[in-house]
Amino acid sequence: MAPEPGxxxxxxxxxxxxxxxxxxxxxxxxxxLAALADPVRLRIFSIIASQEEICSCNLEEPLDKSQPTISxxxxxxxxxxxxxxxxxxxxxxxRAVPEQLVALGTALSLAEPVEG
Amino acid sequence: MAPEPGxxxxxxxxxxxxxxxxxxxxxxxxxxLAALADPVRLRIFSIIASQEEICSCNLEEPLDKSQPTISxxxxxxxxxxxxxxxxxxxxxxxRAVPEQLVALGTALSLAEPVEG
DNA sequence: CCATTGGATTGACATCCATCGATGTATTGA
DNA sequence: TCAATACATCGATGGATGTCAATCCAATGG
Numbered sequence: 001m002a003p004e005p006g007x008x009x010x011x012x013x014x015x016x017x018x019x020x021x022x023x024x025x026x027x028x029x030x031x032x033l034a035a036l037a038d039p040v041r042l043r044i045f046s047i048i049a050s051q052e053e054i055c056s057c058n059l060e061e062p063l064d065k066s067q068p069t070i071s072x073x074x075x076x077x078x079x080x081x082x083x084x085x086x087x088x089x090x091x092x093x094x095r096a097v098p099e100q101l102v103a104l105g106t107a108l109s110l111a112e113p114v115e116g
Numbered sequence: 117m118a119p120e121p122g123x124x125x126x127x128x129x130x131x132x133x134x135x136x137x138x139x140x141x142x143x144x145x146x147x148x149l150a151a152l153a154d155p156v157r158l159r160i161f162s163i164i165a166s167q168e169e170i171c172s173c174n175l176e177e178p179l180d181k182s183q184p185t186i187s188x189x190x191x192x193x194x195x196x197x198x199x200x201x202x203x204x205x206x207x208x209x210x211r212a213v214p215e216q217l218v219a220l221g222t223a224l225s226l227a228e229p230v231e232g
Numbered sequence: 233c234c235a236t237t238g239g240a241t242t243g244a245c246a247t248c249c250a251t252c253g254a255t256g257t258a259t260t261g262a
Numbered sequence: 263t264c265a266a267t268a269c270a271t272c273g274a275t276g277g278a279t280g281t282c283a284a285t286c287c288a289a290t291g292g
Contacts, residue, residue: 016162017214036132037149050133050135057239067238067240090237105224181251184252206259206260208269
């Protein structure tokens with residue numbers, strides 16, 4: 001389901017404010033942040049994450065977006081490792097990946113208050 | 117220094133995965149995420165946040181970007197409430213706003229593991 | 233085998249955005 | 263007053279992105 005299954009989008013453990021990020025670190029972290037930096041994707045993710053699992057057919061109506069648009073956004077969220085989809089019968093069921101979200105929160109957290 | 121000083125970009129305490137975000141909540145949160153969803157801005161922020169304070173003149177060289185580009189990015193980070201600038205003499209000194217980063221991390225963290 | 237349905241893909245379009253050269257503005261120092 | 267400097271702003275440009283209509287594909291059910 002994910003377009004790039006082998007691609008490692010795992011976020012490293014280093015908090016943003018701990019040291020100056022390298023170009024590579026910034027690139028990887030920005031990719032995951034970009035996946036959430038859209039109101040529609042953020043709502044899609046919150047709907048998926050706040051439930052056990054949900055199929056795409058239940059996303060169009062509350063978000064008032066077309067089916068291709070929903071498909072486009074779920075694809076991006078999956079590519080970022082934030083959700084995973086499983087095709088059962090005719091429907092695709094989406095689940096959130098809590099580990100990736102927690103890793104993102106950790107990466108953004110201050111290691112310790114900047115000593116002033 | 118911040119282009120929209122009165123604009124409230126403060127992130128609410130509600131984690132993304134706790135409930136389905138409203139359009140307004142998603143809009144506000146996505147705006148802050150978008151500010152960090154760029155490799156150059158992420159590196160700028162990490163440089164600023166990992167030091168006490170720093171002036172813009174020390175950002176161009178390590179990032180290999182032009183002065184207008186750096187100014188453009190610092191403006192966006194400031195608009196998102198992630199950094200604040202203070203003009204002292206000829207230089208503008210930038211400091212990170214830890215509260216906003218912590219608030220972002222909180223908003224993204226899982227409130228509690230989804231009960232299966 | 234065929235109609236239906238969930239949903240991915242394609243193509244097109246409009247918009248946003250990162251980037252930089254050129255220029256403007258304010259401050260410093262001579 | 264004038265040159266130099268730090269930085270903001272403007273205008274242009276190329277690339278990325280959100281959106282949807284049209285289409286294609288796969289699975290279901292008759």
